[in-house]
Amino acid sequence: MFPVSHFNQTTTPFYYYDKTVLNNTLAKLTRLAGERDYHIHYAVKANANPAILRLIAASGVGADCVSGGEIKAALEAGFPAKKIVFAGVGKADWEIEYALDNKIFCFNVESAEELAVIEELAKKKESIASIALRVNPNIDAHTHEYITTGLTENKFGIPVEMLDGVFSQIQNYPHIQLIGLHFHIGSQILNMEAFAALCKRINRLQDELSKQNIQVKHINVGGGLGVDYDDPDKNPIPDFESYFNVFQHNLNLRGGQQLHFELGRSIVCQCGSLITKVLYVKKSLTKQFVIVDAGMTDLIRPALYQAYHRIENITSDMEKRLYDVVGPICESSDCFGKDVMLNATQRGDLIAIRSAGAYGEIMASQYNCRALPRHLIE
């Protein structure tokens, strides 16, 4: 399935992006969202490769950005400003000003302190900032502790108990317009119960708010839909249908309310693989190491989160053997997989590390003075 004959022209390691997978994913996503009148914002943090961003922007979805740099990249790729949301616990003044100047759709505000700064900067510019309050729903997404975000102990969002104070604060801020509530419970979530729990939490909160005559136009439930890392060929497109159905069946939207999503991983993960060349097959006393030219600098997820990625030798059809697949970086954690079954492997073979389209290329670093990975989009 990989166009291996083209791969000799690109220097390894590189990210290979399969346009067909991405476009099929986008087509299904936009069709299912369109049928329900749901609004999608692509979480740029998952992959900001300019060519990938352009393809996603062309599908008509909006963008979810977490920095001024991401807003700039999104605008350059063709996402309209009126479909950009801007989140993050630490927005710098210049980033807020840049977002105001570009008249983005909405700031997802994470604290009372941030709200005060947005009011001050909007006042200076004599403009009005549209904002959603990011509520910390205190829901355990049962995913990796580093990518759970909706618990009280996490730094994200405003605890429900503190919302009343923030609502009164907004009364005194003429340059702030409250248009929404925002939630996000975590990432790589495959258990739909977690999203159902979020819906119920939002329903309770909206009931309480309606007693105070507070109703917002937009509900943003963040992202987090997981993908199949075990079998990307069987499930190249995540189950958007079941995911949307959870919201359709469990969330009580009030009259005229619009529902927004910020999906990252589920859009780009399966279209990308990291392609790397085997430098050595090193025999040690107890095992064999396949040493490849990609390292944790190119794909940090296994080292950082003990994340599993399927690994395949795409140039050998020999009988399978057991290897540890490791990179060249001077860290023991620079390991892509232990006890991996690969077709018998030799120096010069090409290895594909699958499901690497999300949080792969964008998290690359230059540790050990290495070059950043290249890419090939076909």
Ligand code: LLP
């Ligand atoms: N919205 C907010 C507020 C977020 O914090 C995130 C991801 C998303 C949306 C998009 O979530 P997604 O649909 O991609 O799950 N580097 C980690 C993942 C970090 C996710 C951070 N927030 C990884 O490689 O697994």
